[in-house]
Amino acid sequence: MAFKLNCFISQSHKLPYLAFPSIGSPRSPKFYMASTLKSGSKEVQNLKKPFMPHQQVHVQVTHSVPAHKIEIFKSLEDWVGQNILVHLNPVEKCWQPQDFLPDPASDGFEEQVKELRERAKEIPDDCLVVLVGDMITEEALPTYQTMLNTLDGVRDETGASLTPWAIWTREWTAEENRHGDLLNKYLYLSGRVDMRQIEKTIQYLIGSGMDPQMENSPYHGFIYTSFQERATFISHGNTARLAKEHGDIKLAQICGTIASDEKRHETAYTKTVEKLFEIDPDETVMAFADMMRKKISMPAHLMYDGHDDNLFDHFSAVAQRLGVYTAKDYADILEFLVGRWKVDKLTGLSAEGQKAQDYVCRLPPRIRRLEERAQVRAKEAATIPFSWIFDRKVKL
Numbered sequence: 186m187a188f189k190l191n192c193f194i195s196q197s198h199k200l201p202y203l204a205f206p207s208i209g210s211p212r213s214p215k216f217y218m219a220s221t222l223k224s225g226s227k228e229v230q231n232l233k234k235p236f237m238p239h240q241q242v243h244v245q246v247t248h249s250v251p252a253h254k255i256e257i258f259k260s261l262e263d264w265v266g267q268n269i270l271v272h273l274n275p276v277e278k279c280w281q282p283q284d285f286l287p288d289p290a291s292d293g294f295e296e297q298v299k300e301l302r303e304r305a306k307e308i309p310d311d312c313l314v315v316l317v318g319d320m321i322t323e324e325a326l327p328t329y330q331t332m333l334n335t336l337d338g339v340r341d342e343t344g345a346s347l348t349p350w351a352i353w354t355r356e357w358t359a360e361e362n363r364h365g366d367l368l369n370k371y372l373y374l375s376g377r378v379d380m381r382q383i384e385k386t387i388q389y390l391i392g393s394g395m396d397p398q399m400e401n402s403p404y405h406g407f408i409y410t411s412f413q414e415r416a417t418f419i420s421h422g423n424t425a426r427l428a429k430e431h432g433d434i435k436l437a438q439i440c441g442t443i444a445s446d447e448k449r450h451e452t453a454y455t456k457t458v459e460k461l462f463e464i465d466p467d468e469t470v471m472a473f474a475d476m477m478r479k480k481i482s483m484p485a486h487l488m489y490d491g492h493d494d495n496l497f498d499h500f501s502a503v504a505q506r507l508g509v510y511t512a513k514d515y516a517d518i519l520e521f522l523v524g525r526w527k528v529d530k531l532t533g534l535s536a537e538g539q540k541a542q543d544y545v546c547r548l549p550p551r552i553r554r555l556e557e558r559a560q561v562r563a564k565e566a567a568t569i570p571f572s573w574i575f576d577r578k579v580k581l
């Protein structure tokens with residue numbers, strides 16, 4: 186199957202979420218959003234600003250996996266039914282956001298909200314920024330379900346398809362939906378954040394989509410999701426630790442519970458890729474190397490709040506400084522996946538496959554060296570306002 190090359194102007198920011206510093210991203214012409222609001226309003230002025238100032242031009246490849254390889258995914262359906270769907274929790278056994286929130290139907294509701302707000306007062310602004318960024322990332326879930334359904338051979342062809350791949354995607358989405366819902370309600374009740382600005386950011390983000398360069402390839406797609414689930418497991422886990430340090434045990438419990446969902450999802454996706462390595466090591470290792478060469482861009486890399494043209498970079502910098510998700514984590518995840526899939530032990534690869542194997546196995550120490558050099562070069566951190574917290578300033 187011939188694959189298509191589309192010239193594409195991406196709105197990518199120059200840094201993947203807390204990935205190691207990217208070098209020399211090309212900048213291209215700006216493009217502007219048309220205003221749909223009445224003139225004279227404050228919002229119109231904002232919309233006249235460039236929507237995304239840092240854009241990369243790259244060639245967008247679509248449908249890169251040939252038809253006979255896609256057949257492999259159809260042949261795996263029974264295996265997915267028996268080995269992957271077991272990592273979903275039945276709805277009746279799942280936690281729900283309401284389990285962690287004041288009950289609006291109870292007499293004690295107001296008192297419970299008061300207690301929640303008292304606890305939330307102790308959370309510093311930089312932690313709030315990270316929490317909001319994580320919540321916004323979760324809230325862009327429609328984009329992630331769309332992404333999974335771009336993947337050839339595994340997409341949900343009808344919206345209610347009974348293939349195990351499609352069931353997985355829908356039920357995974359349904360589980361994920363609780364994450365943004367819970368964090369959103371918590372932050373709303375806390376009274377510490379500018380909900381309207383946050384809601385605008387979510388709307389912008391869902392409208393922008395994402396550009397992880399997966400080429401409609403399920404090989405690329407499941408490598409990406411393996412990486413991402415582990416990344417979210419790490420960042421929610423670290424946010425839980427911070428919440429605990431600042432005395433908000435309930436919030437720590439919320440973030441910890443979400444982290445454990447992410448861990449379960451990571452198990453399912455890494456198991457899927459493990460299977461791909463077993464049946465098609467060449468294609469899988471080349472997809473792994475390809476995704477790593479492109480760098481794993483984080484799901485919310487196109488975020489924008491109508492004010493800050495570098496919002497994602499700024500959010501990432503705060504998360505890096507607080508140790509919620511760092512360049513070291515990026516290298517650690519890669520190293521973990523190389524070990525999990527025993528990439529260094531693969532044998533019988535083609536010459537190209539061996540090159541890819543060599544590349545991914547040598548990459549973690551290279552990333553660490555780059556990170557160390559970047560740290561040495563790091564200048565005095567700036568302090569900037571975040572609209573999410575009423576323009577209070579936070580150190581990057």
Ligand SMILES: [Fe+2]
Pocket residue numbers: 323361364417447
């Ligand atoms: Fe999530």
Ligand SMILES: [Fe+2]
Pocket residue numbers: 361414417446447450
């Ligand atoms: Fe997840």
